Amino acid sequence: MRLLVVYDVSDNGKRSRLAKELKRFGLSRIQRSAFAGEVDQQRFKDLCRACSTLVDEDTDVVHVIQLGLRDWERRVVIGVEGGGEDDRGFVV
Amino acid sequence: MRLLVVYDVSDNGKRSRLAKELKRFGLSRIQRSAFAGEVDQQRFKDLCRACSTLVDEDTDVVHVIQLGLRDWERRVVIGVEGGGEDDRGFVV
Numbered sequence: 059m060r061l062l063v064v065y066d067v068s069d070n071g072k073r074s075r076l077a078k079e080l081k082r083f084g085l086s087r088i089q090r091s092a093f094a095g096e097v098d099q100q101r102f103k104d105l106c107r108a109c110s111t112l113v114d115e116d117t118d119v120v121h122v123i124q125l126g127l128r129d130w131e132r133r134v135v136i137g138v139e140g141g142g143e144d145d146r147g148f149v150v
Numbered sequence: 151m152r153l154l155v156v157y158d159v160s161d162n163g164k165r166s167r168l169a170k171e172l173k174r175f176g177l178s179r180i181q182r183s184a185f186a187g188e189v190d191q192q193r194f195k196d197l198c199r200a201c202s203t204l205v206d207e208d209t210d211v212v213h214v215i216q217l218g219l220r221d222w223e224r225r226v227v228i229g230v231e232g233g234g235e236d237d238r239g240f241v242v
Contacts, residue, residue, distance in 0.1 A: 062215070064156050066181040066229075089158040089211050091183065110228045119181050119229035123154070124221050136202045137158075137211035 059102060060130050061085065064092045065120040067113050076112045076120070080105075088139050094130070151194060152222050153177065156184045157212040159205050168204045168212070172197070180231050186222070 063080055067073040077087065083105050085095035097105060102124070109120045155172055159165040169179065175197050177187035189197060194216070201212045 062154075064181060064184050066183065088213065089156060091158065092156050092213065106226050106228065113229060115229045117229075119227065119231055121180065121184065121231070122226040122228070123217070124224060125215070126218055126221060129216050129218060129221070132216060134198050134214040135211065136198065136214070137205060137207045137209075139211055139213070 059099070060094070060096055060125045060127055061102065061105070062088075062092065062094050062123045062125050062130075063105075063109070063120065064123070065109075065113070065118070066091060067118040067120070069114070069118075072113055072118070076109065079108050079112060083108075086140070094125075151191065152186070152188055152217045152219055153194065153197070154180075154184065154186050154215045154217050154222075155197075155201070155212065156215070157201075157205070157210070158183065159210040159212075161206070161210075164205055164210070168201065171200050171204060175200075178232070186217075 063085060065076060067076055080093040083095070083097060083101060085093035088094050106122055109122065113120055155177060157165070157168060159168055172185040175187070175189060175193060177185035180186050198214055201214065205212055
């Protein structure tokens with residue numbers, strides 16, 4: 059399944075660890091606080107669990123959205139996709 | 151159609167004007183830099199045009215993603231949906 063993960067995390071350390079974890083799951087950065095990529099059902103569950111252990115649910119928010127491939131392919135990108143705090147990711 | 155708009159805009163003034171514009175289109179804030187809501191095909195085009203006039207395409211990025219209702223309804227939210235720089239928006 060194709061996932062879009064968008065997050066708003068205030069603490070720099072937590073935000074950085076979350077980004078690393080999303081990359082570990084094979085997602086690519088599409089914006090500073092947004093990643094996208096393909097995972098299977100089990101890794102989707104593991105990813106959600108990992109996200110909830112890495113953020114403060116009182117102050118932060120993470121959206122994990124399953125996307126149809128067609129919806130993903132017809133997305134409109136205004137500006138430069140990828141990039142972010144530490145690298146210039148590429149969308150799979 | 152249901153839209154998700156996610157943005158990474160560095161200039162505070164531009165970012166604030168973009169948020170106001172997205173609210174004007176009837177979208178609700180789901181995170182600091184993410185809005186969601188329902189628009190028809192014409193307003194989808196108008197919204198994309200408005201976004202591209204409001205941001206610097208060399209430094210900023212906006213993703214406008216059409217979502218199936220089912221994909222939206224089964225989104226996973228970790229933390230508190232809504233809220234942001236100027237208000238606590240509510241998801242439609």
